[in-house]
Amino acid sequence: MHTAHGVIRTPIFMPVGTLGTVKSLSPEELSAAGAQIILGNTYHLYLRPGCDVISRFSGLHRFMNWQGPILTDSGGFQVFSLAKLFKIREEGITFQSHIDGSTHLLSPEKAVEIQNCLGSDIIMCLDQCIPYPAEKHQAQDALELTTRWAARCKTAYEQNFRPGSALFGIVQGGMFKYLREASAAALAEQDFNGYALGGLSVGEPKELMFEIADFTLPKLPDNKPKYIMGVGTPSDLVELVGFGADMFDCVLPTRNARNGQLFTKHGTLNISNAHFRDDTEPAESGCNCYTCRHYSRAYLRHLYMAKELLSYRLNTIHNVHYYLNLMEEMRTAIYHDEFETFRKKFYANMER
C-alpha cells in the first residue's frame, strides 16, 4: 500500500496510539520494533487535545513526532463504548463527552473533517456498530445506515481531497452472512480505497468470528486492502491472514504489556510470576527486541512488581515487536508461498 507517508507492506498490524502516543513508547521505539503504520483514535483526539491544537501542527504526524503513515478510526466505536450518552439519528451520532459531559454531533461529514484535520493517511468511514448478540432487523438497520453514511463520507472526502490520503469503507451486518454480503456489495459499488470488517470480536464465539471473516473477505474487491478492526490474538492474526486479511489493529499487545503479560512464540507469560524472580534469561529466548537484548525476566519482574514506569515500556516494546515480527514472518511465508508451513510451525511452537 502506498500512502503520503510511505509504503506499507501487508499483511500488517497497526499498534494503537489512542491519544497521540502508543502508550509508553517513543516513535523511535515504534520504528525499531518494526512499526510501519500506527492507528490514532479520532474520538479521543477530537476531545483531547482538540482539532484546533493539532491543526497548529498541520496534523498528528508532527504533533506526535511520528513520520510514518497513520490510520484513524471514525470515532464511532469509541462513542458507542465510552461516551456517556449517545443517540443515533440519520444525521449522525449525538453524544456526551466521557471527560466533561459536553455534547457533540459526530456526523459522517464531521468524522471526515476531523480525520482530515488529523492529517490521517487512511480515513475510516463513520459506521454504526451493534452489540452481540443482535437481532436481524437491528443488524440490517445498522448496515443500511452505515452504507448511507459511507456515501456521505465519500462525498465529504472528495470535496476536501488531500492527495495521498485514502478512504476505507466498513462492512457491517452482525453475524448474518447475507447481511455481510449485502454490506460488502454496497460498499464495493461505492469504490473505496480499502475495506474493513467492523463489528467483529465484540463478544461472539471465536469460531463465529472466523466464519464471518472467512465468508466476507472474498466478497470484497480482490485488489484492495482488507482490514479486520480491533482484532486480535496472535493466533487470530494467523487464521485471518490465512483467510486473506491484510490489516489489523488491537490493544492486546500494548494493554497486556502494561498488565505484565508478555507474548512469546511459546505462548504468553505473566512476568509477575514468582518463578521469574531470579531468572537471568530474556523474556523470549532468541527474540531480537530491545527488551530481550538487554534485560532479564528477573529485571522485568522486579520493575513490574515495583510498579516502575520503565516496566510498562520494556514490556510494550517486547509485545509490539512480537506482533510486528509475527506479521513479518507471515509476509515472508506468503512471499515464498509457504504460509501453510508457517502456520503449522506457529502452532507447533505454541505447544512446546
Add this chain to the structure above:
Amino acid sequence: MHTAHGVIRTPIFMPVGTLGTVKSLSPEELSAAGAQIILGNTYHLYLRPGCDVISRFSGLHRFMNWQGPILTDSGGFQVFSLAKLFKIREEGITFQSHIDGSTHLLSPEKAVEIQNCLGSDIIMCLDQCIPYPAEKHQAQDALELTTRWAARCKTAYEQNFRPGSALFGIVQGGMFKYLREASAAALAEQDFNGYALGGLSVGEPKELMFEIADFTLPKLPDNKPKYIMGVGTPSDLVELVGFGADMFDCVLPTRNARNGQLFTKHGTLNISNAHFRDDTEPAESGCNCYTCRHYSRAYLRHLYMAKELLSYRLNTIHNVHYYLNLMEEMRTAIYHDEFETFRKKFYANMER
C-alpha cells in the same frame, strides 16, 4: 574521579535510580542526557528485589543495563524516612520493612556488604541522620556514632576490598559548626576516598544550609571529592559548587518532572498550564535534549493532562538534561576560571 566503570568529571550531578531504574528512563536516555554516574538506593534494592537476585547478575550494573559508575547510599537515610519502626543501637539500626513489615538489622558491616553485592563503584558509610531542629547533645551523639560506624565500615570495606571501588565517609553534626568541624576532622583522620555532607536540606532555612556547607567544605581534605547529599535546586547547585562541592544527588529533576514541572534557564514552568495548550515551542528554547528537539509544549501538556506514560519520560529527559547540562556549564566555567561570570549569567537568565 576514576572508578571501575569509567572516569567522572566533576562537579557532577547524579540522577537518582532508587529501584534499579532512574524512573521512566532507559540507560541509553541517561547517557544521551549526559549522565556520568547514577545513584542507587541500598535500602530499596536490599528489600526489592534483594541481594540474592542482584548477585545473580554480579551486581546492579548488569541487572539494570547501566555500564557507567554507580554510587549507592548506605540505606540509613531511607530507614529513617521510610521504615515503619527503627531502633538505633551501637550495633546498627533495627528496622521493619515498609513493604512487608519484616525485621532487619542494618549495621555498618551489613551496609558495606549490601553495597558490595550491588557492585557499587562508590560505597557510602552508614551514618545516623538527625532531624532539624535538633539539640546539641543529639547532634553530638549522632556524629560520634557516625564516626565509630565509619571506622567499622572502613574495616569491612578493606576486608572485602573490590578493586576500583571507593568508600566515602559522611560528615554529620547538624547545624552546629564546631560539631561539623569535629566530624570532618575525625573522618579525615580515617582517610576515606571521598567525603559527603549528610543531614543538609532536612528542613533548615536555605541560608543556614549554605552557611554550614560553606563552613564545612574547606575543613575536608582538599584532594578528595566532596559530595552534598540530597541537594538541591539549580541555584543550590550553583552556590554549593561555588563553595567547593563536587557531587550532588537529588530527586528534584525526576520527581518534579513526573509532577509536570520543567526546569529551564529562565526558571520552572508547569506544563499543565492552560497557556501551553497550543504552544508550538519546545519546553525550553535552545535546549538540545531529545524532548526539546522533537516535541512542543502543547504536546507535552497534552500527554501530561491525559496522564500518558510518555509524559513522565519526556519531562524527565528534559529535567535530567537540564541538571546535567548545568553541571557541564559549571565545569567549563571552572576550567576557564570564569565561574563568577557564569554565576552572574545564571541569575540574570533566571530573571528574564
